[in-house]
Amino acid sequence: MYNVPSFTLARALGGLLSWYWRRWRGREETPVVVLASGLILGEGLCSIVNLALASARVPHL
Amino acid sequence: MGPATTLHMLLGAVVGWGILSPLAKKRGWAPGPVDDWGTGSKGWIVWVSLAIMLADSLVSLGWLVLRPLIFYGRIWIPRLWQHFRTHSWRDAFTTSPLDKTGYTALGSSSHAKTSPPEPDAPPSQLISTRITIIGLILSLGLCILSVHVAFPGLIPVHLTTLALFLALLLSIMGVRALGETDLNPVSGISKLTQLLFALVTPTTGPAARNAVIVNLLAGALSESGALQAGDLLQDLKTGHLLGASPAAQFWGQIVGSAVGAVLSALVYKLYTRVYEIPGGLFQVPTGFVWVFTARLVTGRGLPPMVGRWAAGAGALFALSTATRVAGMARKKAGRGGGWWVDWVPGGIAVAVGE
Numbered sequence: 001m002y003n004v005p006s007f008t009l010a011r012a013l014g015g016l017l018s019w020y021w022r023r024w025r026g027r028e029e030t031p032v033v034v035l036a037s038g039l040i041l042g043e044g045l046c047s048i049v050n051l052a053l054a055s056a057r058v059p060h061l
Numbered sequence: 062m063g064p065a066t067t068l069h070m071l072l073g074a075v076v077g078w079g080i081l082s083p084l085a086k087k088r089g090w091a092p093g094p095v096d097d098w099g100t101g102s103k104g105w106i107v108w109v110s111l112a113i114m115l116a117d118s119l120v121s122l123g124w125l126v127l128r129p130l131i132f133y134g135r136i137w138i139p140r141l142w143q144h145f146r147t148h149s150w151r152d153a154f155t156t157s158p159l160d161k162t163g164y165t166a167l168g169s170s171s172h173a174k175t176s177p178p179e180p181d182a183p184p185s186q187l188i189s190t191r192i193t194i195i196g197l198i199l200s201l202g203l204c205i206l207s208v209h210v211a212f213p214g215l216i217p218v219h220l221t222t223l224a225l226f227l228a229l230l231l232s233i234m235g236v237r238a239l240g241e242t243d244l245n246p247v248s249g250i251s252k253l254t255q256l257l258f259a260l261v262t263p264t265t266g267p268a269a270r271n272a273v274i275v276n277l278l279a280g281a282l283s284e285s286g287a288l289q290a291g292d293l294l295q296d297l298k299t300g301h302l303l304g305a306s307p308a309a310q311f312w313g314q315i316v317g318s319a320v321g322a323v324l325s326a327l328v329y330k331l332y333t334r335v336y337e338i339p340g341g342l343f344q345v346p347t348g349f350v351w352v353f354t355a356r357l358v359t360g361r362g363l364p365p366m367v368g369r370w371a372a373g374a375g376a377l378f379a380l381s382t383a384t385r386v387a388g389m390a391r392k393k394a395g396r397g398g399g400w401w402v403d404w405v406p407g408g409i410a411v412a413v414g415e
Contacts, residue, residue: 003074014067051332051336054335055331055334
């Protein structure tokens with residue numbers, strides 16, 4: 001409830017996407033799980049890159 | 062995390078930011094800028110969410126404790142009653158109620174009939190009891206030592222021991238909940254520990270200065286214990302399903318934990334040096350929830366009007382969680398009518414989204 005709405009909206013979008021995939025398209029859950037893991041991993045790696053750039057005082061976009 | 066949970070989270074966000082926050086600001090309960098944790102509506106809605114979390118964890122963990130008591134009580138209490146009635150006092154305490162001398166109904170032991178047990182790993186691959194006990198004592202000692210090295214003079218040893226004891230108990234409950242529902246109720250567990258600790262920490266007198274810190278430390282010990290217990294459980298179960306050796310997994314987990322502890326401390330220092338925390342990108346709302354809880358249970362005041370809104374929200378979600386628990390039990394027992402369970406919002410999902 002106290003998380004910023006951008007965070008919660010992103011999660012709700014992900015949940016709806018997964019629902020759409022399973023209910024309407026009727027496909028297996030595995031590709032969605034793999035996609036989700038990939039997104040999380042990618043964000044984690046990027047934040048490490050961000051950290052390295054920020055510590056080198058590269059100006060933000 | 063299925064669509065049901067995320068929609069509950071959306072409900073929580075809509076209620077929190079769309080309804081409660083403007084209400085608090087307009088009525089003057091939270092007059093400061095919205096972004097401010099102290100006087101702004103952002104801090105105000107945290108209290109409501111806290112009440113929901115506490116209510117939900119009390120109900121679900123309470124049910125977790127109550128259910129086996131009811132289940133086994135239903136079997137054992139009639140048996141014990143009959144044992145004491147049919148034997149003289151002296152015999153009652155010398156013979157065991159486990160010996161079945163009378164007739165027992167045919168169906169009484171059939172509830173224990175389940176599918177044949179899955180094959181366990183061979184004993185050479187299991188961790189012996191000796192290693193478990195020695196490891197337990199060593200790790201508890203290491204934990205107490207590190208707390209006293211990192212926070213010297215702030216928390217008395219007996220309170221650290223109490224926190225560890227609570228952590229052991231509560232992580233068993235958390236692990237059961239995780240196994241049954243795939244959600245580890247760690248936030249609820251930490252809030253419960255903070256609540257319990259508020260009853261034992263002195264809030265007046267010279268030791269009261271550190272009451273908030275003691276509370277935070279206790280909550281941290283129990284939450285991390287429950288969190289790691291849950292993670293290790295999932296790894297071990299996956300290993301069991303794949304036929305991996307539990308002994309190899311155990312030693313791997315020890316190595317991993319040791320490396321991870323050092324690495325995460327280093328990365329934390331790096332992050333705090335580079336970014337300004339809290340602020341901007343890193344709002345750390347959960348950190349503020351912890352501090353608010355610690356301040357609340359050690360007797361600092363509440364912002365205006367929070368008391369009744371939080372109490373009302375807590376009562377509402379205690380009811381809703383109880384309904385969900387009942388619905389889940391019905392679903393599991395195979396009786397019809399479990400379709401509405403997903404539509405009832407669960408407290409933790411609405412409050413936190415974890």
